[in-house]
Amino acid sequence: MDAVNIVDVVGEFVNLRKTGVNYKGLCPFHDDKTPSFMVSPSKNICHCFACGEGGNAVNFLMKHEQITYPEALRWLAKKYNIEIQEKELTDEEKQQQSDRESMFIVNEWAMNYFQDILKNDPDGIAIGKQYFRSRGIRDDIIEKFNLGYALQKRDALALAAQKAGYQPEFLVKTGLCYGEGDLRDRYAGRVIFPWLNVSGKVVAFGGRLLDSRTKGVQQKYVNSPDSEIYHKERELYGLFQAKKAIVKEERVYMVEGYTDVIAMHQCGIENVVANSGTALSNYQIRLLHRFTSNITLLYDGDEAGIHAAMRGTDMLLAEGMNIKVLLLPDGDDPDSFARKHTATQFKEYIEKNATDFISFKTSLTVENVTDPVKRSEAIGGIVKSISVIPDQILRSTYLSELSQRLGIKEQTLLNSMNGFIRKDIEDKEKEQARTQDDPPQQEFIGLHSVDDQTREVERLLIRTIIRDGEKIIYQNVETDDGQKISLNVAQYISYDLGADHLQFHDERYNQILKEAVEHSGDESFKAESYFMQHPDIQISQLATQLAIDPHQLGKSFQVKEREGSLRQHVLHLVLDLRMDIVEKRLKEIRTQLSQVGNDMDRVKELMEELKETQELRNALAKKLGNDVIV
Numbered sequence: 304m305d306a307v308n309i310v311d312v313v314g315e316f317v318n319l320r321k322t323g324v325n326y327k328g329l330c331p332f333h334d335d336k337t338p339s340f341m342v343s344p345s346k347n348i349c350h351c352f353a354c355g356e357g358g359n360a361v362n363f364l365m366k367h368e369q370i371t372y373p374e375a376l377r378w379l380a381k382k383y384n385i386e387i388q389e390k391e392l393t394d395e396e397k398q399q400q401s402d403r404e405s406m407f408i409v410n411e412w413a414m415n416y417f418q419d420i421l422k423n424d425p426d427g428i429a430i431g432k433q434y435f436r437s438r439g440i441r442d443d444i445i446e447k448f449n450l451g452y453a454l455q456k457r458d459a460l461a462l463a464a465q466k467a468g469y470q471p472e473f474l475v476k477t478g479l480c481y482g483e484g485d486l487r488d489r490y491a492g493r494v495i496f497p498w499l500n501v502s503g504k505v506v507a508f509g510g511r512l513l514d515s516r517t518k519g520v521q522q523k524y525v526n527s528p529d530s531e532i533y534h535k536e537r538e539l540y541g542l543f544q545a546k547k548a549i550v551k552e553e554r555v556y557m558v559e560g561y562t563d564v565i566a567m568h569q570c571g572i573e574n575v576v577a578n579s580g581t582a583l584s585n586y587q588i589r590l591l592h593r594f595t596s597n598i599t600l601l602y603d604g605d606e607a608g609i610h611a612a613m614r615g616t617d618m619l620l621a622e623g624m625n626i627k628v629l630l631l632p633d634g635d636d637p638d639s640f641a642r643k644h645t646a647t648q649f650k651e652y653i654e655k656n657a658t659d660f661i662s663f664k665t666s667l668t669v670e671n672v673t674d675p676v677k678r679s680e681a682i683g684g685i686v687k688s689i690s691v692i693p694d695q696i697l698r699s700t701y702l703s704e705l706s707q708r709l710g711i712k713e714q715t716l717l718n719s720m721n722g723f724i725r726k727d728i729e730d731k732e733k734e735q736a737r738t739q740d741d742p743p744q745q746e747f748i749g750l751h752s753v754d755d756q757t758r759e760v761e762r763l764l765i766r767t768i769i770r771d772g773e774k775i776i777y778q779n780v781e782t783d784d785g786q787k788i789s790l791n792v793a794q795y796i797s798y799d800l801g802a803d804h805l806q807f808h809d810e811r812y813n814q815i816l817k818e819a820v821e822h823s824g825d826e827s828f829k830a831e832s833y834f835m836q837h838p839d840i841q842i843s844q845l846a847t848q849l850a851i852d853p854h855q856l857g858k859s860f861q862v863k864e865r866e867g868s869l870r871q872h873v874l875h876l877v878l879d880l881r882m883d884i885v886e887k888r889l890k891e892i893r894t895q896l897s898q899v900g901n902d903m904d905r906v907k908e909l910m911e912e913l914k915e916t917q918e919l920r921n922a923l924a925k926k927l928g929n930d931v932i933v
């Protein structure tokens with residue numbers, strides 16, 4: 304953890320800009336339109352001010368990459384060239400490794416296996432490599448995209464994998480093989496395009512058929528089925544190789560196929576990804592938006608290309624992306640076009656010919672349409688597209704352009720657009736009403752129900768422990784047996800609450816207090832960094848939240864942050880907490896009294912307790928009223 308620089312780690316996935324001493328970017332964990340995600344190099348943590356996600360580098364990786372704690376540590380070790388001494392696993396332990404981890408491992412192995420065949424096997428060279436050569440793909444590009452070849456033999460990989468010790472279960476789960484008992488290779492006789500996720504792990508493969516004899520009988524392309532580590536609608540081919548260039552160029556080119564991506568890289572344009580023929584999902588759009596707000600859709604100019612360019616565009620607009628469209632001429636696709644041109648020529652061509660999406664849609668769907676009904680429908684479609692754009696100024700700019708271009712009054716278009724916006728708001732409200740019917744998630748693990756006031760006081764107490772737990776607030780306190788000791792914040796709170804067996808309602812809080820006390824003797828103990836780097840993700844995340852938010856108090860509560868010394872602050876909070884507990888007890892006693900009926904003994908008992916509790920409350924109130932002196 305000492306070697307880790309949070310800015311480096313988050314920066315691999317989020318485009319960060321420096322603001323003052325911290326960095327900011329679009330939050331990868333929620334649909335963020337303004338940069339809400341803050342990275343603090345001094346605290347070595349990250350935090351989203353909108354959705355609250357974040358934590359230390361391990362928390363971030365676990366959440367972002369959906370990986371386990373050990374996987375996150377390995378990731379960091381690899382990044383910082385730190386060797387991890389992992390013990391040799393027994394068969395039993397191997398079994399226990401998570402499925403996901405095993406799947407990544409077997410995929411990584413398979414990628415190397417396919418690459419090795421392409422480079423070293425006679426068939427691999429004669430068939431696989433020959434294919435790439437015939438397409439003009441250079442060796443450095445083959446290497447960059449880890450391209451490979453799968454032998455014709457129907458179980459070549461299945462046998463090699465099992466010989467190398469990989470379990471059939473994971474060969475099937477990853478989709479490398481299929482069948483039961485005698486496994487069959489999914490990609491036999493195909494050239495292989497591995498899919499890496501945004502952090503470079505092998506999640507899937509695409510295999511392209513070469514053999515002309517079987518053409519037409521089998522599919523040209525075969526892709527991995529969805530699995531625990533691969534969701535087709537979440538991945539973008541080439542993103543791993545493109546992400547740095549996307550940030551640098553502040554733009555991403557969207558193409559249709561693997562070969563388009565590869566050919567463009569070879570030509571020198573690296574900010575390019577493909578989603579292999581499906582409409583972009585919201586997930587993919589957000590993934591891209593983390594790196595840039597500018598996208599150019601690059602397709603061939605035929606019917607299919609036009610169709611592809613039109614899909615999913617309203618979602619891109621709604622995400623606040625600026626879309627341009629370019630259809631390539633004369634039956635060219637990005638692959639063939641890139642092979643005929645240099646990067647400079649290609650870029651110039653795009654620069655000159657890419658049109659803004661709204662203009663593109665207008666010229667495509669409205670112009671040359673004379674049927675009034677069809678024309679009106681098409682105009683409605685464009686106005687609807689404009690209506691989802693979050694930026695109001697951009698919306699009205701588009702609208703007035705459209706008005707001029709089509710000779711329709713701007714007010715008419717505006718009315719129509721407002722209709723779409725209203726409808727959208729209504730839909731969202733309905734959706735919200737529907738989800739609010741679901742029972743709220745329980746926030747606290749405690750067994751008792753806690754009211755908000757108590758919750759807030761507990762939160763403030765634990766925040767003080769996290770921020771200042773190691774700071775001494777009492778010196779030379781004499782104990783019963785005459786020893787003189789010092790108490791830090793954590794020790795004092797533990798001692799004060801412990802005397803009356805009081806506990807927090809949230810188990811995480813009790814855990815934090817316990818550990819803070821346990822480590823109080825450690826010389827270099829700093830509560831804040833200790834808890835923010837805590838291996839328990841729940842605790843490190845909570846610590847980050849509490850350490851960061853300055854005064855996130857519920858508005859309706861009377862708990863105020865007091866000026867004054869740390870000691871006064873702690874004493875007040877403890878008193879506040881006790882006061883809440885006492886008042887709650889008073890309420891309970893009164894309720895019990897009203898329900899007790901004729902049992903006079905019980906009445907007497909309760910009356911006595913009521914009296915005692917009231918006295919206690921008065922004493923507490925007095926202490927709270929006169930600035931506490933202990």
Ligand SMILES: [Zn+2]
Nearest residue numbers: 330333351354
């Ligand atoms: Zn967020």
